[in-house]
Amino acid sequence: MDGKNPSESLIVMTELVLPNDTNLYGNLMGGRLMYWMDIAAALSASKHCNAPVVTASVDNISFESPIKLGNVVHIEAKLTRAFNTSMEIHMKVWGEDLTHQYRYKSNEAYYTFVALDPNRKPRPVAPVLPVTEEEKKLFDGALRRRQLRLILGGKMKPDDAAELKALFIKD
Amino acid sequence: MDGKNPSESLIVMTELVLPNDTNLYGNLMGGRLMYWMDIAAALSASKHCNAPVVTASVDNISFESPIKLGNVVHIEAKLTRAFNTSMEIHMKVWGEDLTHQYRYKSNEAYYTFVALDPNRKPRPVAPVLPVTEEEKKLFDGALRRRQLRLILGGKMKPDDAAELKALFIKD
Amino acid sequence: MDGKNPSESLIVMTELVLPNDTNLYGNLMGGRLMYWMDIAAALSASKHCNAPVVTASVDNISFESPIKLGNVVHIEAKLTRAFNTSMEIHMKVWGEDLTHQYRYKSNEAYYTFVALDPNRKPRPVAPVLPVTEEEKKLFDGALRRRQLRLILGGKMKPDDAAELKALFIKD
Amino acid sequence: MDGKNPSESLIVMTELVLPNDTNLYGNLMGGRLMYWMDIAAALSASKHCNAPVVTASVDNISFESPIKLGNVVHIEAKLTRAFNTSMEIHMKVWGEDLTHQYRYKSNEAYYTFVALDPNRKPRPVAPVLPVTEEEKKLFDGALRRRQLRLILGGKMKPDDAAELKALFIKD
Amino acid sequence: MDGKNPSESLIVMTELVLPNDTNLYGNLMGGRLMYWMDIAAALSASKHCNAPVVTASVDNISFESPIKLGNVVHIEAKLTRAFNTSMEIHMKVWGEDLTHQYRYKSNEAYYTFVALDPNRKPRPVAPVLPVTEEEKKLFDGALRRRQLRLILGGKMKPDDAAELKALFIKD
Amino acid sequence: MDGKNPSESLIVMTELVLPNDTNLYGNLMGGRLMYWMDIAAALSASKHCNAPVVTASVDNISFESPIKLGNVVHIEAKLTRAFNTSMEIHMKVWGEDLTHQYRYKSNEAYYTFVALDPNRKPRPVAPVLPVTEEEKKLFDGALRRRQLRLILGGKMKPDDAAELKALFIKD
Numbered sequence A, B, C, D, E, F: 001m002d003g004k005n006p007s008e009s010l011i012v013m014t015e016l017v018l019p020n021d022t023n024l025y026g027n028l029m030g031g032r033l034m035y036w037m038d039i040a041a042a043l044s045a046s047k048h049c050n051a052p053v054v055t056a057s058v059d060n061i062s063f064e065s066p067i068k069l070g071n072v073v074h075i076e077a078k079l080t081r082a083f084n085t086s087m088e089i090h091m092k093v094w095g096e097d098l099t100h101q102y103r104y105k106s107n108e109a110y111y112t113f114v115a116l117d118p119n120r121k122p123r124p125v126a127p128v129l130p131v132t133e134e135e136k137k138l139f140d141g142a143l144r145r146r147q148l149r150l151i152l153g154g155k156m157k158p159d160d161a162a163e164l165k166a167l168f169i170k171d
Helices: A030-049 A133-152 A162-168 B030-049 B133-152 B162-168 C030-049 C133-152 C162-168 D030-049 D133-152 D162-168 E030-049 E133-152 E162-168 F030-049 F133-152 F162-168
Strands: A011-016 A053-058 A072-083 A086-097 A102-115 B011-016 B053-058 B072-083 B086-097 B102-115 C011-016 C053-058 C072-083 C086-097 C102-115 D011-016 D053-058 D072-083 D086-097 D102-115 E011-016 E053-058 E072-083 E086-097 E102-115 F011-016 F053-058 F072-083 F086-097 F102-115
Touching: A011 A030, A011 F030, A030 A053, A030 A072, A030 A086, A030 A102, A030 B030, A030 B053, A030 F011, A053 B030, A072 A102, A072 A133, A086 A133, A133 A162, B011 B030, B011 C030, B030 B053, B030 B072, B030 B086, B030 B102, B030 C011, B072 B102, B072 B133, B086 B133, B133 B162, C011 C030, C030 C053, C030 C072, C030 C086, C030 C102, C030 D030, C030 D053, C053 D030, C072 C102, C072 C133, C086 C133, C133 C162, D011 D030, D011 E030, D030 D053, D030 D072, D030 D086, D030 D102, D030 E011, D072 D133, D086 D133, D133 D162, E011 E030, E030 E053, E030 E072, E030 E086, E030 E102, E030 F030, E030 F053, E053 F030, E072 E133, E086 E133, E133 E162, F011 F030, F030 F053, F030 F072, F030 F086, F030 F102, F072 F102, F072 F133, F086 F133, F133 F162
Parallel strands: none
Antiparallel strands: A011 A072, A011 F011, A053 A102, A072 A086, A086 A102, B011 B072, B011 C011, B053 B102, B072 B086, B086 B102, C011 C072, C053 C102, C072 C086, C086 C102, D011 D072, D011 E011, D053 D102, D072 D086, D086 D102, E011 E072, E053 E102, E072 E086, E086 E102, F011 F072, F053 F102, F072 F086, F086 F102
């Protein structure tokens, strides 16, 4: 399989925060945002592998500024790296108040999806070929994040996570 | 403020997977599940602190078995520990096929919420007093998970994460 | 078929009242509540008979206190009695204001479901074996409620409703 | 207050059964139908009293034929009688398969609403003046149904329900 | 195929404007209204041709008064004319404030649907036989509106649109 | 007010077609698409004028290829021209099957929005300054489309629609 550039899997999603998406303070509920992000990431993964996909995992997400009722949610999703049958998708999420022309960061996140064949079994996907500096940095970090996922999921011993370990031990 | 037991914040949520919650394979979409989990966790946090809350962060989630259309989603949410104004909520999520009497694990997750005062500023919450062995284990692990959150969020240096570091360096 | 205890069919549902669930006064609409109750009751019935079910009838429901926007809805559903292919489910519904730690009754209700075989025809279900005093009382009352349902549905003459009649004639 | 004819409160509602309204057999869920009926009845009550209203109670509903995915739901709601601050609304519900030109009865139901003043307290409503034979019959039956509601709600002793009692004792 | 009167395809739809249907000013969003109108028109078309239908086009719609949160939306849909496999549906849309007994026009619109056979190919439909003066006028205008649609869709040259042209050139 | 380029109001929206968005043939309902387009156009208009907006009118839309369940909807919205308080937005809509890498046109459309001041009265908006050839062509056509809208809305006599008339009379 030929590799693909991250830009080939770019998905730009724009949503309006409606009353039912908000809590009592008129701010977008975190769960509603994660729902939209899941769809954006799924579309990005599917665009890369041209196959149906399922959510395998979601990395730590930290919500910075709340997004308000009537504001706009911008989500940009793009592949960082593929690991045989799985794909890591990086997302940037902003809120925007169109009236006051104010744009603010909500969060950055990584979702992992697995490509499925017609029998619903994992199938191999094309590798990702990073082009820009940012894409290369995200590609490199993907290995470390994957090790953390495996450790947190109890599928790897911390000792075997060479890249991740380097974060904690600097001699 | 007097402490509270984790069981005082227990929320049991039961949902039915309807067509619009599913992907083309008839499985519950990850994002829809995270939406329900966000509400379960918010209710648990709010039950503990008796104040409105907002989602601050979500830890790594790894989805095991897919939950099918027409199956039931069970979510149990309970506080593990409080850190001044924030609360960590632990959730267990199962799917269940009532016809075939088959119950299967979907995932385990940690969400963090912040309590708000009437001016929408963070306000202190009561401490959590773990009782059972499992609650004590979750209470202890909360410190390590918090360090990981801070490191991943760029708010703590790996070197300062004593508890987390111990995972990687055993001498 | 072996009988089952009511507790084996217990379903605990917890929902948050969102803006679109409310009327102009910010109170949960009765119809939205009945929708949730229908799902809770269906899951309880399906848990008892391990088969798909359909709503056959709903008994008189009287709504006491309105449940407010942002409050929590608690529904507990449990079988009272089975009649060949049909099951009566009893539900208790409370609202709760988590901030003010105030819990209030909304209503109590009885829904009846029919179990279906793969050809969508009614199929027999296991009997219910009440254990607690409350379960036994609900089991006994089920006969009277069934007679009322049949009379109201024009399928039984009042004269044949011995148990129900006793309510009106005490000599 | 001048009385109004039932026809002045007529509401005709038409809905299409979409995938998310159905169970695994592709039939409209009872709860979704009760949701639509609640709105139809509320609009009918509000049209009669020209004030906001809340659902007070729902009488026994027995579902006859299931309504299928893609079929049409017809609801006709009309007042039968007013009791100081409350109004009884009668509804007829049909399903229709437009392709096969087949129309079938789903159920008949009675919902009771209370009119509210700006302070959210019950306020008196105009009486209903039945015109047709059917309207007169529904008007008369309203008293009996109200007694049954009060008895079932524990607010009236069976002995005091003269009209209802006559159903059970014919000498 | 025998013709049918427009009244045979009448659909009366009544909807309540809920919070999630509104913009920040508490007015019904145009897109939500067009969604309801699409369903009303589809049901009307399907009632005429007794077959599944798909939206082919929507004519110019001009929204007059905004419909407010908590108000009622009335839609009346009826066929004006059939053209082999397509049907033009005329809709009148009003808003109504039941509390203040105030009814106001929102818009008038024309949607065009195509009837489909079981292979999803267009199939012929019965002609429309207008009866009232208004129906006859709508029937005549349908030809002119169809020419405009074809010109705007690039499928007809303005010179061939005799009926439409007469609007612009009066000698 | 300084003019703005059309590209400054570009909104890119991406949606996934879910079960409840489709008709019995598994194709996206026209009304659901018009709902999404209304939001995309509203956001584009609001981005241009930095004020709340309301839908004033929708021009003829002709739906070409149906968009299937599980496919992606792409909407690109951009201002073409402003007329004192109103703005015309041009949209291109495609469907995409990510698995088969097949992208197909659904429709092109023009929506008109009005900017509102805090008292909900129309307020002037900045002019549009077209840059590219396509933008200039859309800018010029906007006048003709506006005349057509006014004629269809009964607010202009065909004789006064110089630009539009030229379409029908070529000497």
